[in-house]
Amino acid sequence: MRLCVEIRAQLNNVTDLTAEGADFRWYIKVRCGNCMEESKWLYAVAEDRVPVKGGRGTVHLVIxxxxxxxxxTVEILEDHIKPYRAVDSGVFKAIVAFNCRGVEISAFDPRGGFRVRGESSVFNDVSLSDKEWYDYDDIASQEVSITDFEYRVVKL
Ligand SMILES: [Zn+2]
Structure with a gap:
């Protein structure tokens, strides 16, 4: 099953929010399709792949x-990693998709590693676990923030 994580937020003096780099940690919980047990927090990293038993290629997580x-198993569909831009503000937009075998994604935690671009400054390793983020763009002399963060998991 292919599932997307869609996010919605208000970007204030922010041009985009990006999951930065192949080492970005996608923190998720998964629910077993067989017994419905939910996992602990896990993370998948695009650059880290593990083989699937029986020579069936590689994935990002074997759980x-x-x-x-x-x-x-869970595989990140790297072509679906997209920035969330100012024009998306207030609208749900997919930022990543996963190919899930035997599980569904039951939770997502944006706990760090985002790059936020203001009009004139860049902020690294931003977390949205608190559903909001505030800083100051010194060069543009204005506050920057991301508020009202929400996510949902939908079928691709
Ligand atoms: Zn199970």
Whole structure:
């Protein structure tokens, strides 16, 4: 099953929000499709792949369900990693997609690693775990913020 994480937020004096780099950690929880057990927080990283048993290629996470012991997998669909831009402000927009086998994504935590561009300054390693973020663009002499952050998981 291919699932997207869509986000919605208000960008104030911010041009875009980007999951920066191939080492960005996508923090997720997954729910087992067999027994419905939810995992702990896990993270997938685009540059880190692991082989699937039986020579069926590679994925980003192999997750053994704690309850039923089934092995499920999650693969980041890297072509679907997109910035969230000022024009998207207030509208749900996909920033990443995953190919999930045996699991669904039940939670997403944007806990760090975002790059935020203001009109004149760049802010690195931004977290949106608090659903909002505030800073000051010294060069443009104005406050920058991201507020009302929400996410949802939808089928691709
Ligand atoms: Zn299970």
């Amino acid at each position: 053994k369900c704690k309850l039923c012991a089934r092995e499920n």
